[in-house]
Amino acid sequence: xxxxxxxxxxxxxxxxxxxxxxxxxxxxxxxxxxxxxxxxxxxxxxxxxxxxxxxxxxxxxxxxxxxxxxxxxxxxxxxxxxxxxxxxxxxxxxxxxxxxxxxxxxxxxxxxxxxxxxxxxxxxxxxxxxxxxxxxxxxxxxxxxxxxxx
Numbered sequence: 173x174x175x176x177x178x179x180x181x182x183x184x185x186x187x188x189x190x191x192x193x194x195x196x197x198x199x200x201x202x203x204x205x206x207x208x209x210x211x212x213x214x215x216x217x218x219x220x221x222x223x224x225x226x227x228x229x230x231x232x233x234x235x236x237x238x239x240x241x242x243x244x245x246x247x248x249x250x251x252x253x254x255x256x257x258x259x260x261x262x263x264x265x266x267x268x269x270x271x272x273x274x275x276x277x278x279x280x281x282x283x284x285x286x287x288x289x290x291x292x293x294x295x296x297x298x299x300x301x302x303x304x305x306x307x308x309x310x311x312x313x314x315x316x317x318x319x320x321x322x
Contacts (some may be wrong), residue, residue, distance in 0.1 A: 189214055195294055203291050204283040213277050215301050216270050223267045230260045269302040276304075285309050 190211050198208070234253060240246045276282040283292055285306040292306050305313065 273302045
């Protein structure tokens with residue numbers, strides 16, 4: 173039985189992508205090498221496609237508005253639409269971060285903390301591919317926001 177992390181995947185151009193396990197085994201000297209960047213580019217592009225697909229589905233779903241005479245049913249439908257729109261708004265913001273991350277791969281800045289310039293770290297990027305701060309910098313920022321507000 174092959175798991176997602178034990179099998180390499182290939183993309184167009186006969187380039188084989190590394191797995192999460194292979195990336196985690198790499199040393200510090202290999203941080204953000206071409207193979208890792210290709211892995212994260214593919215992951216971000218897949219996420220981008222999924223977010224765009226969800227947005228298209230929401231648009232189609234909202235166009236299928238059905239007129240319901242019962243006020244309770246109408247309220248339920250409106251609440252479902254409002255929830256769906258809030259979800260898509262969060263996804264829209266995530267899409268912007270995904271696109272910025274793809275641009276940072278192209279510019280050679282991906283994987284490096286924008287505050288300290290230190291590596292963000294592979295485990296953090298696997299968990300949150302759009303991260304722009306190291307864990308320590310993110311914790312400092314959150315603490316500052318908690319203490320002083322936005």
